[in-house]
Amino acid sequence: MKEVIEYIDSNKGKYIEELKEFLRIPSISTLPENNKDMQRAAQFVADKLKDAGLNRVEIFQTEGHPLVYGEWLGSPGKPTVLIYGHYDVQPVDPIELWSSPPFEPTIVGDNIFARGATDDKGQVYMHIKSVESFFKTKGSLPLNVKFIIEGEEEIGSNNLSIFIKNNVELLKSDAVLISDTALFAPGVPTITYGLRGLCYMEVEVTGPSRDLHSGTFGGGVPNPINVLAKMISQLVDKEGRIKIDGFYDDVLKLSKKERENFKALKFSEKQWAKEIGLKHLTGEKGYTTLERIWARPTLDCNGILGGFTGQGAKTVIPSKATAKISMRLVPHQDPNKIEKLFTKYIKKIAPKEVSVKVTSLHGGYPVITPLEDKATIAGAKAMQLAFGKKTVFMREGGSIPIVVEFANRLKASPVLMGLGLNTENLHSPNEHFNLNHFQLGIKSSAYFMDEYSMNASPQKK
Amino acid sequence: MKEVIEYIDSNKGKYIEELKEFLRIPSISTLPENNKDMQRAAQFVADKLKDAGLNRVEIFQTEGHPLVYGEWLGSPGKPTVLIYGHYDVQPVDPIELWSSPPFEPTIVGDNIFARGATDDKGQVYMHIKSVESFFKTKGSLPLNVKFIIEGEEEIGSNNLSIFIKNNVELLKSDAVLISDTALFAPGVPTITYGLRGLCYMEVEVTGPSRDLHSGTFGGGVPNPINVLAKMISQLVDKEGRIKIDGFYDDVLKLSKKERENFKALKFSEKQWAKEIGLKHLTGEKGYTTLERIWARPTLDCNGILGGFTGQGAKTVIPSKATAKISMRLVPHQDPNKIEKLFTKYIKKIAPKEVSVKVTSLHGGYPVITPLEDKATIAGAKAMQLAFGKKTVFMREGGSIPIVVEFANRLKASPVLMGLGLNTENLHSPNEHFNLNHFQLGIKSSAYFMDEYSMNASPQKK
Numbered sequence: 001m002k003e004v005i006e007y008i009d010s011n012k013g014k015y016i017e018e019l020k021e022f023l024r025i026p027s028i029s030t031l032p033e034n035n036k037d038m039q040r041a042a043q044f045v046a047d048k049l050k051d052a053g054l055n056r057v058e059i060f061q062t063e064g065h066p067l068v069y070g071e072w073l074g075s076p077g078k079p080t081v082l083i084y085g086h087y088d089v090q091p092v093d094p095i096e097l098w099s100s101p102p103f104e105p106t107i108v109g110d111n112i113f114a115r116g117a118t119d120d121k122g123q124v125y126m127h128i129k130s131v132e133s134f135f136k137t138k139g140s141l142p143l144n145v146k147f148i149i150e151g152e153e154e155i156g157s158n159n160l161s162i163f164i165k166n167n168v169e170l171l172k173s174d175a176v177l178i179s180d181t182a183l184f185a186p187g188v189p190t191i192t193y194g195l196r197g198l199c200y201m202e203v204e205v206t207g208p209s210r211d212l213h214s215g216t217f218g219g220g221v222p223n224p225i226n227v228l229a230k231m232i233s234q235l236v237d238k239e240g241r242i243k244i245d246g247f248y249d250d251v252l253k254l255s256k257k258e259r260e261n262f263k264a265l266k267f268s269e270k271q272w273a274k275e276i277g278l279k280h281l282t283g284e285k286g287y288t289t290l291e292r293i294w295a296r297p298t299l300d301c302n303g304i305l306g307g308f309t310g311q312g313a314k315t316v317i318p319s320k321a322t323a324k325i326s327m328r329l330v331p332h333q334d335p336n337k338i339e340k341l342f343t344k345y346i347k348k349i350a351p352k353e354v355s356v357k358v359t360s361l362h363g364g365y366p367v368i369t370p371l372e373d374k375a376t377i378a379g380a381k382a383m384q385l386a387f388g389k390k391t392v393f394m395r396e397g398g399s400i401p402i403v404v405e406f407a408n409r410l411k412a413s414p415v416l417m418g419l420g421l422n423t424e425n426l427h428s429p430n431e432h433f434n435l436n437h438f439q440l441g442i443k444s445s446a447y448f449m450d451e452y453s454m455n456a457s458p459q460k461k
Numbered sequence: 462m463k464e465v466i467e468y469i470d471s472n473k474g475k476y477i478e479e480l481k482e483f484l485r486i487p488s489i490s491t492l493p494e495n496n497k498d499m500q501r502a503a504q505f506v507a508d509k510l511k512d513a514g515l516n517r518v519e520i521f522q523t524e525g526h527p528l529v530y531g532e533w534l535g536s537p538g539k540p541t542v543l544i545y546g547h548y549d550v551q552p553v554d555p556i557e558l559w560s561s562p563p564f565e566p567t568i569v570g571d572n573i574f575a576r577g578a579t580d581d582k583g584q585v586y587m588h589i590k591s592v593e594s595f596f597k598t599k600g601s602l603p604l605n606v607k608f609i610i611e612g613e614e615e616i617g618s619n620n621l622s623i624f625i626k627n628n629v630e631l632l633k634s635d636a637v638l639i640s641d642t643a644l645f646a647p648g649v650p651t652i653t654y655g656l657r658g659l660c661y662m663e664v665e666v667t668g669p670s671r672d673l674h675s676g677t678f679g680g681g682v683p684n685p686i687n688v689l690a691k692m693i694s695q696l697v698d699k700e701g702r703i704k705i706d707g708f709y710d711d712v713l714k715l716s717k718k719e720r721e722n723f724k725a726l727k728f729s730e731k732q733w734a735k736e737i738g739l740k741h742l743t744g745e746k747g748y749t750t751l752e753r754i755w756a757r758p759t760l761d762c763n764g765i766l767g768g769f770t771g772q773g774a775k776t777v778i779p780s781k782a783t784a785k786i787s788m789r790l791v792p793h794q795d796p797n798k799i800e801k802l803f804t805k806y807i808k809k810i811a812p813k814e815v816s817v818k819v820t821s822l823h824g825g826y827p828v829i830t831p832l833e834d835k836a837t838i839a840g841a842k843a844m845q846l847a848f849g850k851k852t853v854f855m856r857e858g859g860s861i862p863i864v865v866e867f868a869n870r871l872k873a874s875p876v877l878m879g880l881g882l883n884t885e886n887l888h889s890p891n892e893h894f895n896l897n898h899f900q901l902g903i904k905s906s907a908y909f910m911d912e913y914s915m916n917a918s919p920q921k922k
Contacts, residue, residue, distance in 0.1 A: 218759045284680065301684060301690065324775075
């Protein structure tokens with residue numbers, strides 16, 4: 001790998017100039033006026049994949065923005081890695097808060113400022129350059145590589161979902177390498193190996209058939225707001241445990257190893273609380289904050305509405321009250337099963353004086369790649385070699401639905417090798433990307449190919 | 462009284478024609494374009510009071526609509542009754558739902574249809590005609606009479622409140638006779654002797670200092686909606702009793718007599734529930750529905766708001782959640798004291814992870830006239846004589862703030878001798894007033910003057 005790494009080191013300046021070119025294209029997926037820029041950005045990615053040495057590169061048009069596909073399958077008997085990323089970016093408003101124009105990449109210190117720098121153009125570009133470094137030095141890759149780079153990540157990845165479903169054979173791979181998450185902290189090599197799922201429900205309580213005057217009727221009729229509040233209070237117990245029958249049945253317990261890993265991160269709960277304006281944290285008893293937000297299921301009301309909510313006083317007993325209630329799920333909870341358990345429990349605790357309607361609004365599977373998975377091991381080893389320090393393992397409390405699609409449809413192991421930082425203003429003005437991390441990311445990607453080619457075999461057909 | 466009653470009977474047609482004239486004036490207090498009509502309506506009342514035989518009639522201009530005052534104090538040594546009512550009416554929208562034009566009084570069967578027919582022009586006019594009947598037959602009244610008829614009842618009675626405060630001597634009286642409520646049922650003579658008060662609060666719970674993503678933070682931070690729901694669930698126990706410390710300390714217990722009276726009304730809970738779309742009623746254990754809504758304090762959420770309440774799903778943990786919570790009070794609860802007890806209890810049950818702000822939005826005293834009060838007895842006797850059947854005693858679950866002002870500032874006993882019906886579409890299209898009740902109301906008013914002049918003495922100065 002010496003040659004490859006030296007090549008990467010000696011081309012640092014060139015990579016940055018090329019990245020700037022990519023960042024100058026205002027590929028905002030949500031704005032129709034940028035549709036031509038979307039085509040330009042896709043073409044840019046395709047050209048660079050070809051230049052890097054891939055022997056098949058194709059732009060697939062979709063109902064929305066194009067998908068860029070590339071492959072080099074010249075290592076028979078070796079595993080295949082699918083690299084996923086996106087070339088689309090968020091809008092730039094409020095434009096007046098940017099210190100430099102969002103599509104004129106500007107370097108200040110170690111950071112390059114531009115919309116899309118960290119999310120996700122800079123991170124996509126790392127992998128293109130790691131592939132290039134192999135071809136330029138070795139003339140080949142140590143394993144088989146496929147790329148799928150989409151233009152609709154910021155608007156829901158709908159067309160990629162359809163594409164995956166219809167092109168399982170084309171995308172077939174052993175691991176999916178994704179750089180669209182964050183390092184645990186600056187300079188700390190990080191593998192994210194688990195994501196939570198989601199079960200998002202709506203509960204509507206109806207009492208009287210019309211709004212009533214609280215003077216004339218108050219005390220004699222069920223009030224849907226009071227009833228709903230009572231029901232919500234029965235969802236989680238004093239110790240932060242969810243009371244829905246059967247809710248924890250399929251929960252994968254945190255292993256001793258994982259708890260040690262999390263503990264070793266020396267996460268400051270105090271600092272975290274301070275940043276969000278809290279003096280005291282809460283959560284499920286017996287777990288640390290990181291365990292709670294990464295690896296334990298939870299239940300939150302995301303919205304509630306009923307009765308009079310304007311200024312001042314109106315003496316009404318409303319007919320209806322509604323709450324949006326979502327549960328973050330962990331492996332191996334099934335959102336469809338949880339939806340049923342939630343509905344059953346709500347019906348059980350609803351008093352007979354009201355009628356209750358329960359609706360499912362959204363759901364998503366959790367995902368986890370075992371720490372013993374060969375792709376995870378290769379990813380961790382690769383980052384360790386690149387950074388020169390031990391890789392940490394984290395999970396992420398949110399969901400990335402497309403990762404689940406890859407994992408479930410392709411039966412491939414996701415490796416989340418994010419090089420961003422949560423402080424890099426993704427989705428906000430002055431988005432930036434640390435150029436040291438960019439360089440370390442190219443090396444990590446190259447080391448991953450090398451490591452994975454050695455430790456893994458292709459899936460049995 | 463034979464002569465007086467015969468006079469009333471023989472003038473039925475004339476009274477209706479005069480009432481029609483009153484109802485033709487579109488005295489909508491809330492619409493600026495009707496300001497001249499307000500003056501016309503006030504002048505109409507003043508003219509009719511003069512025609513009826515009062516010797517001092519005056520229109521007091523206010524910051525808003527005028528007040529009409531009238532008096533005849535020719536019965537020294539006899540008690541004084543103040544008759545209150547209002548000449549203003551509600552707007553007429555939605556106009557297309559009216560079967561006849563709202564300001565062209567139309568008689569169909571026993572009912573006269575027009576905006577203001579039952580609320581409150583028809584009921585005000587009864588008292589003007591009862592006074593007239595005495596002067597036309599006896600040349601004098603059996604006691605002293607004052608009238609105060611306002612033009613702002615439908616918009617809050619603010620200027621009358623100020624006027625009462627500044628004119629206690631002018632309005633001084635032993636009883637205040639008010640016909641602006643309803644009979645318990647058609648043809649059933651009814652005295653309303655108690656009104657509930659109100660303490661209307663707002664509770665705002667703040668968790669994190671900004672809205673958070675429920676994926677990244679869910680499980681590790683307090684959710685203000687969940688916390689607020691839990692707090693609301695702790696306000697009322699399983700038996701419908703309010704858990705605020707000290708809440709019941711000043712509650713006047715229902716007497717055996719009152720409970721018997723209510724029971725004798727043969728109120729159909731089943732029918733009542735059906736009309737508001739309920740299969741099951743709830744409320745404080747150990748009390749009937751009438752007791753609950755008339756004579757027991759209660760607590761209702763009137764509004765709740767927090768987080769995302771639009772269509773679909775948004776995975777947010779909001780910074781804040783707010784509820785409007787009001788308590789209906791009964792004699793002798795003090796809204797200021799209850800406000801303090803509520804605030805103290807809320808602070809007590811609030812978990813330390815959140816901050817809670819409690820605000821008072823509105824308050825009003827409950828009021829009760831003892832069944833033994835001479836004005837109440839006279840009112841009940843009067844209606845019994847007019848209707849030819851026993852008067853029933855009810856309370857009302859809502860508040861009529863001006864009644865409290867009269868009771869507290871003038872130390873006068875309120876007598877609520879309402880001749881309306883709750884089914885007469887007050888505030889809605891096709892408002893009407895039963896003309897038999899109109900005629901019975903004139904007689905009830907006349908009998909009241911006679912009865913009260915005999916059983917009561919004026920207040921000690």
